[in-house]
Every structure is written in C-alpha cells, then in structure tokens.
Amino acid sequence: MPIPARRMRFTTWRSLATAATAALMATFLTPAAAGAAPRESTPVYSYEHAIREAVWVDTGLDGDSDGKKDRVAVDIVRPREPAQQGRKIPVIMDASPYYSCCGRGNESQLKTYDANGNVVQMPLFYDNYFVPRGYAFVGVDLAGTNRSDGCVDVGGRSDIQSAKAVVDWLNGRAKAYTSRTGSATAKASWTNGRTGMIGKSWDGTIANGVAATGVEGLKTIVPISGISSWYDYYFAKGAPLYDSGPDWLSNYVDSPDAQAKCAAVQQKIVDGAPRTGDWTRFWTERDYVKDAGKVKASVFAVHGMQDLNVRTKHLGQWWNALAKNGVERKIWLSQTGHVDPFDYRRGAWVDTLHRWFDHELLGYDNGIDKAPMADIERHPDQWVTSRVWPPSSTDTVKLRPGQGTRAGVGTLGLTTGSGTETFTDDPQLSETDWAAHIDQPTPDKAGFTTGPLAHDLRLSGSSKVTVTATPTTATAHLSAVLVDLGPDTIRDYNAAGEGITTLTDRTCWGPSTTGDSSCFKVTKANTTAVDYTVFSRGWADLGNYASDWKGVPLTPGKPYTITLDLAASDHVVPKGHRLALIVAGTDKDLIDPPSTKPTLTLDLSRTSARVPLVGGSKAFEKATDGATAAPSTTVLDGVGEPRTVHRVPGDRL
Structure with missing residues (x-):
C-alpha cells in the first residue's frame, strides 16, 4: 500500500541493522526451520545505505x-x-x-x-x-x-x-x-x-x-x-x-x-x-x-x-x-x-x-x-x-456488410452482402468524424451496423477486415474501424494525459533519500461522455494488395482485394448498443494521405470482417435476436485456448 507523503514516517525504517537481522531470520530460513516457505519479500534492507x-x-x-x-x-x-x-x-x-x-x-x-x-x-x-x-x-x-x-x-x-x-x-x-x-x-x-x-x-x-x-x-x-x-x-x-x-x-x-x-x-x-x-x-x-x-x-x-x-x-x-x-x-x-x-x-x-x-x-x-x-x-x-x-470460447466470426435502405448506410450481419458502396478519400476527416455520422450517407465513408443488440456482445482479440475495392487513381489508402454505437463514459484517451489527470498530492512507495524521493504525484481518471467508441482500427495501402512487403501502383478502374489487420482489443458492446464497421480512406492524424484523393468502390460480396467473438457465431445470433443463420466458425488466429x-x-x- 502507498504511504501518503504528508504522513510518511521515516522511523518506519528505524533501527535498520537490528530489524534486518530479525526479519532475515524469519524470511530466509529454510522451510524446515521456519515451518513454511516465504510468500512475500519484505523491506528489511536499508535503502539509505x-x-x-x-x-x-x-x-x-x-x-x-x-x-x-x-x-x-x-x-x-x-x-x-x-x-x-x-x-x-x-x-x-x-x-x-x-x-x-x-x-x-x-x-x-x-x-x-x-x-x-x-x-x-x-x-x-x-x-x-x-x-x-x-x-x-x-x-x-x-x-x-x-x-x-x-x-x-x-x-x-x-x-x-x-x-x-x-x-x-x-x-x-x-x-x-x-x-x-x-x-x-x-x-x-x-x-x-x-x-x-x-x-x-x-x-x-x-x-x-x-x-x-x-x-x-x-x-x-x-x-x-x-x-x-x-x-x-x-x-x-x-x-x-x-x-x-x-x-x-x-x-x-x-x-x-x-x-x-x-x-x-x-x-x-x-x-x-x-x-x-x-x-x-x-x-x-x-x-x-x-x-x-x-x-x-x-x-x-x-x-x-x-x-x-x-x-x-x-x-x-x-x-x-x-x-x-x-x-x-x-x-x-x-x-x-x-x-x-x-x-x-x-x-x-x-x-x-x-x-x-x-x-x-x-x-x-x-x-x-x-x-x-x-x-x-x-x-x-x-x-x-x-x-x-x-477466453477459450472465443471464435473468429465472419461478419458481412450489406446494403441498407440508403446509400452509404449499410447493415452488418452473418449473411453475404451484395451490391456496392462508394466513398471518396477526405484526408481532413478522421475515424471520429465517420463514427459521428454513421447513420448519415456521407461521401467520405461506407458504414455498416447491426441493429440494437438484445444481449451484450464481447470481442476479445484481433480482427481482420478484407475489402475488395476499385480505385479511381493509382494510389489509395484504406482504413477500417470497429465502433460501439451507444452512450458511455470512457477515459478521454484523446486528451493530453491520454486518460489520466495528474494531481498535486503525492503517495510514497518505499523509503527516500535526499536525492531520490519515492513520492509521486497522484493521478485520477480523466473521463468524457461519448455517443460512440472506436475500439479497434487498422490501415493499409491498397498498393500492397499482392504483398505485405512491397507496394505497386494501382490501375484505375481495376478491383483489388486486401486484408487490413486491426488492433487487438477486449470490448463489450452492451445490450441496446450497435456494433459498426466503417471502411474509409485516410484516417486523419493516424495515417498519412496518399498522393491523390481517390474514390473507391467496395464490392460488398467480397468484403468481410473476421472478428473474435466470445461465444462465436451463437453469441452474435443471440445478441442480434437470431436474425440470420450462423456459418461455421474458426478458432481465433494464433491463440485458440491460450496455454500457460x-x-x-x-x-x-
């Protein structure tokens, strides 16, 4: 436990030589002599000396x-x-x-x-x-x-x-x-x-x-x-x-x-x-x-x-x-x-x-x-x-985007989608701009959502999003993000402290010397109320469609397929919230824009997200009220049940 700075007693470390001798007898004796093996190291030595x-x-x-x-x-x-x-x-x-x-x-x-x-x-x-x-x-x-x-x-x-x-x-x-x-x-x-x-x-x-x-x-x-x-x-x-x-x-x-x-x-x-x-x-x-x-x-x-x-x-x-x-x-x-x-x-x-x-x-x-x-x-x-x-019950589930009743506002489910969605790269917009307008058909992104969930849905691990996109220019960058659509209070990770606020009081963690204090400023959570939370994201240059190692110029008008690796996370989309997938171009401040501003057309029948769901496809069916049939699932890439x-x-x- 910490020692508040204003109450710290250096006499806690009094008579160090005598205390050390006594404590060492108890701490470092063999199990036969002391009766049991030690379970915790204790502060028996002098830091000052x-x-x-x-x-x-x-x-x-x-x-x-x-x-x-x-x-x-x-x-x-x-x-x-x-x-x-x-x-x-x-x-x-x-x-x-x-x-x-x-x-x-x-x-x-x-x-x-x-x-x-x-x-x-x-x-x-x-x-x-x-x-x-x-x-x-x-x-x-x-x-x-x-x-x-x-x-x-x-x-x-x-x-x-x-x-x-x-x-x-x-x-x-x-x-x-x-x-x-x-x-x-x-x-x-x-x-x-x-x-x-x-x-x-x-x-x-x-x-x-x-x-x-x-x-x-x-x-x-x-x-x-x-x-x-x-x-x-x-x-x-x-x-x-x-x-x-x-x-x-x-x-x-x-x-x-x-x-x-x-x-x-x-x-x-x-x-x-x-x-x-x-x-x-x-x-x-x-x-x-x-x-x-x-x-x-x-x-x-x-x-x-x-x-x-x-x-x-x-x-x-x-x-x-x-x-x-x-x-x-x-x-x-x-x-x-x-x-x-x-x-x-x-x-x-x-x-x-x-x-x-x-x-x-x-x-x-x-x-x-x-x-x-x-x-x-x-x-x-x-x-x-x-x-x-x-968790050992985690399986990767392939979610499919589909066209909605309005262009640019699509669905996300277990059945294969059809049709196309089109967006134009706008390097002045970011993932938060896209998420804020998920239900509006804006020209800068393609968004796909489930309906409000009937049960909590937990994603745990790393996701992949595969897209087939046709660009209008020889260069194009892609972003894919997963979003929890619903109100919440989260740590404000975009603020200067990245989720913490530093206070003036201090707590101490061990003895100090004149030149080395053990006392550090206390912090607290810096929170913010949100209407949505982007909880995983990934990016790619479409020119790397054929190789992770080398990019090539694109042929305008030709479709290309590439898989984006999304960051690992562990997030619960609560009952009543919606899960969303957004595919767009440059994610402002997180990737650099390409040399052009391409328009990209997604082939939805060849676009999907492979997400790690606790409970697999059955959990998704349950959370979405069983609206779609469940395909077979595969074990989470590289993990399965983690071994210890x-x-x-x-x-x-």
Missing part, C-alpha cells in the same frame, strides 16, 4: 566505428547487507534511451549523479520499493545515449545488444569495467544472475527484443506499451503512420558524443527505412515476433487499448506468437492511451508487480501463477478478470 555504483559493460560491438568496443553505462542500486552475508540477489533492469534526454515516468525524471559519478536519482519507484526487499535495480543507458558509447540504431542489433550484454555480464558471460575508458574490470559477484526486465514504450520494446534472443538468465519481462515489430510502428501494410522515420527518433535520443560520431549509422537508418513502406532487411532485424520461439522468459504484458502511439497490433501479434510457443504469460489491458499502470491503477499495480517478481525471480509460491491471466478495464477504474485471454506453462518451483531458484 544501499550500494550505488556504475560499471561499463563491453557489448562486443563497435557501432561508432572508433576502433574500440562500445561500452554501455550501467547504474546499479543494490542493498548492502546481502553481499555482507554472502547472499546473492536477483536483478530488476530497465534499459532505456531516455535517462538523460527525455526522462522517465509521468514526471519525466532524469538520472542524476554525485561527484563520483554514481547515480543519486534513479527515475521511477523501482529502486525505492524493491531494493529494500532484496533486489538490485539496474538502469542501463542504451548505446549512443547518456554515458554509453556507440550509436542508437532504433531497435536493431546495437539497441538489443546494449541490454543483452548486461544480462550476460550479470551471469558471468561478459566483461565490465569500472570506468568508461579504463582497464579495471568489475564482476557481478553479488547477483545470482536471475534478471527481470521492465519498461514502458522503447524500454518495453527492448525487453521484448532481448527476450527474443533467448538469452540465459533473463527469467521474466514486463513490457509496458512495447513494440513487437518496428515496421508496424511506422507503417501498416505500406500506409505510413507518421511523417517521419526512425532516423528522427535516433536523433532525438542521441547523446552529444553519438551525434558527433554516428553520421554513418544515421545514413544506414535512412537508407534502410524508405518512406515507400516497402519491407527491407532493416525491418527484418527489428521484427521480434519472428523470434518468439526463442523466448524463455515469462511475459507480463501491459497495454492501453486506446494507445495510438504503440498501437495494440504490437501486443496482439506478440501475444499470439507467445501463445503458440507456450510461454508463461499474464496481461493487463486498460482503457488508456500510452500510459504506465503506475499512473492509472497504482496500488494494485505495485502489489501485482511485487508478487510477479517475487514469484519469477525469488521463486516464491504466492499463487500469482494460478490467478486469472488477464485484468481488463471495462469502464474507468472498473476492472474485470479473465481466466485466460482471449508453469515451471516447477525448484526451477526458479
């Missing part, structure tokens, strides 16, 4: 081409007492490019250092909370950032090796030095090598990438809003999602040293990531999904279902690949955008993370592996659980 040190780990690479192997800076905070007692401890690690340029967390904290170059402020609460509980916390500067050598290569070999080399060092397989340029070596004799990686955004991405190497010693990762394939961060089947590429991102986080040395690497990034949206070797190197079969670590994935920065396609394809390979996993899905769970469900998050690390890194049998796999935010601050995710593989307790020590 923790060892703070820095080492530089040899990555084995020379990314900046200066003739010397790159060394990455590793800042360490660890309890002093275990080493004095001859005990080795596990590691929680956050490898990041943001420690000096941009900051971490809701308050954009940076690393600060004392006169000896040892870390004073380690961003976020991990060190304050976990070091007193017997963990070391390690903050790694990715190559080319802060105090590290080398160059940022945006998810490539250098980025991943920056962190993997540290895991290797922690397990005695790599060299480290006590300074950036010196020859004095440093040994990680204080750790048992058991490492858990955590981090949000780029940091979580690095955790995914390192896990995909299969490195020994990495026991678990907690990726928060992490990328699983960098191509999908910048493109959706050829459609550009941003007006800049990874070269801009590299420049954004580069240290001054890297900016002076890394021009050649920058050019390789530019050359390897063309704005055409074609797949190159650059993207293959940065695709972690293809290597999911190498993952040995357990995965606790966290993502905002309305994250429009790292969209949930990253989560869906990574989760499915892990499921296929039987990886032990857990998931949290919130209504927020790109937000850390510490800032939308703080108490429950710290407690759950504590139990997860205790189980995965200390081997404590605390039951978290038997708890429900998924926590899902159904309404602001209202959470439900699922035993597995997606539990290791025996003895394998965790």
